[in-house]
Amino acid sequence: MRQARRQDAILVLEDGRTFHGEAYGAVGETFGEAVFTTGMTGYQETLTDPSFHRQVVVQTAPHIGNTGVNGEDDESGRIWAAGYVVRDPARVGSNWRATGELEERLRREGVVGICGVDTRALTRHLRERGAMRVGVSGTEPDPRALLERVRQSPRMLGANLSTEVTTPRPYTVAAEGERRYTVAALDLGIKRNVPRRLAARGVTTHLLPATSTLEEILAVGPDAVFFSPGPGDPAAADHPVALARAVLERGIPLFGICFGSQILGRALGFDTYKLRYGHRGVNLPVLDRLTGKVEVTSHNHGFAITWPNHADLRGRASGSVAEGDIIETDFGAVEVSHVCLNDDVVEGLRARDVPAFTVQYHPEAAAGTHDADYLFDRFVELVEGKHAKAH
Template sequence: MAKYEPAVLVLEDGNRYVGRAYGARGRTLGEAVFATGMTGYQETLTDPSYAGQIVLMTAPHIGNTGTNDEDMESRRIWVAGFVVREPSRIVSNFRATRSLDDDLVAGAVVGISGIDTRAVTRHIRSAGAMRAGVFSGEDFSLSDGEQLSLVRDAASMAGRNLSAEVSTPEPFTLEATSERIGSVAVLDLGVKKSTLDYLAARGFDVHVLPQSVTASDVLALDVDALFYSNGPGDPAASDAHVELLRETLKAKLPYFGICFGNQLLGRALGFGTYKLPFGHRGINQPVLDKKTGRVEITSQNHGFAVDAPLEGIIDSPAGLGRVEVSHFSLNDNVVEGLNCLDLNAFSVQYHPEAAAGPHDANYLFDRFRDMVLAGTSSQNTAKDSK
């Protein structure tokens, strides 16, 4: 029988779960959260929105399809740590070029396996997401008190801005991969590759910008629209991104935001945000589209939400016209979308690119394309009439 190296998951409330070392050895600290997807673990690991988080997979068997270069959603693995019940001992997929364990070791991601992930998930659901640490190798030998102190001294996700850690250091451009209709500036707050691909497929030249740009930088590009991506951290700690968005909205630049971009639109409109008890993470989250009555099964990864009334049309507290909540969660009534009635701007809390699925919400990229085309046509008509 193989001899396993021990590891332990320590939560800030003192709960401890002893298992086996998985991936890199050592110590990692972050916010413990759970993700409910049964597939798409590589997309989850490489989603920059998970930066700073120790992700627990609720599906019991992880790693059976291995990993490859095609399914990478960014340039690296971003999770702070990885927790699974039973890692696959072999890789069984023709697309695989290596094992998940290989990627975790190469990415220096400290993980743990062989623990009761169902028990940990149920605990987080009742107690809420919290700081945690995974300790293996020499760090497993630290005393219980030392490990717990390290966890409790770690930074909390509330009030934390992680955009600078995940954003592109330099701007770059992807050309449209279908008939060109215009250009869009993407503020990279933790964008996924699939998002950029879907925008390019709708006919946009995609200008991907570092999170440090200003409204003047964006407007100087003379693009046809602005897009805010998903990303990690607390939206209340992103004042510069909120101000950038307010200025571009006042300049009548069409806007589409997803996930973090939904929360920042909410703040730009004058609404507050708050931290959810344990967040929405996975690819099976039901959302109601209020306009159509259609229920979408969506991919989500967020721990914060917009504080806005679910019913009625509201005057934006920031003076940016009328706004309505367009979507909400059927699990807990959390705001899942905003629609501006006096501006060409809308956002959703979930991920319409949805790698590795589902694709119920992919039509939102078409809605964005149509909105930009309609705005471009009206501008051209106005110019012709002068």
């Protein structure tokens, strides 16, 4: 059966570059930051990741929707991406786990998309010019009129978004089997697979809103605290930074992932900056400088931590320490634990004098490889070490 012709649509970047295609998903108009992700699988996890809030996601993989959607792989309760850009949408999804079609879900949740776009050319443009604001419309035929609205839309730089994606009320994910430890997790835009990975290690996780106070965190009796991934500019998130400093002052073990890593970096006294086009994909190589091993990892971040002595972080052997490798902070010595081998971006910090560490990528890897799953073991070991010292 021949598929009905789609409605025309346009995509306009804030520098005026225009792409023509056809409407995909909901027909309407949307604005956000144009970013690309290189994952060839995991589009459902990508769309439902709260870190993509207010971003228009460009899929570099050309064929999207071929496995449909299901009720199990969501990383949150809804699609968070502001818009969706694909080259060749599947006409029919085919997978034994599928319960519906991707485009039907996009329509149902009001997610405006565009297909038939040369996503290779669009991605190359974003790599050269950097992530920028974009508009996608199936109702506005004039690129100049849409461009004017794009340039009036809010920027990602300076955006404080964690309170827009956080849980409205606390909830708990129980440990699998016998409970070993209790973790208080500040939900800045958490993915469901994080508490699942902790539960598999005997950890009960209390998920708390981003606006929670230190008293509310301590009320759950945590053995450790976790700061989650999430969207927005970490430089604008002053409340969680103050909260992280309060946790560090009490010596409670602390682990931060992605946005949570940037928050902890700020709490330790480091600045953050916006990457040119960010890291978004499931196959980025990262060096663990503590072991010398290289991990293939899942990423979704547009900001990173500024390290004062950044030169040649990956060039030194694991375990070796050169001048500038360790920075003294209000909480003692801190070192870079992980670095991206594509561009030398700092991907993790480890505090030497307080029980805290971070990684900038996603060890919960949904979607993605499981090379970095050991980091949840490292978190549990940090808690065990703290308990051993206390007794």
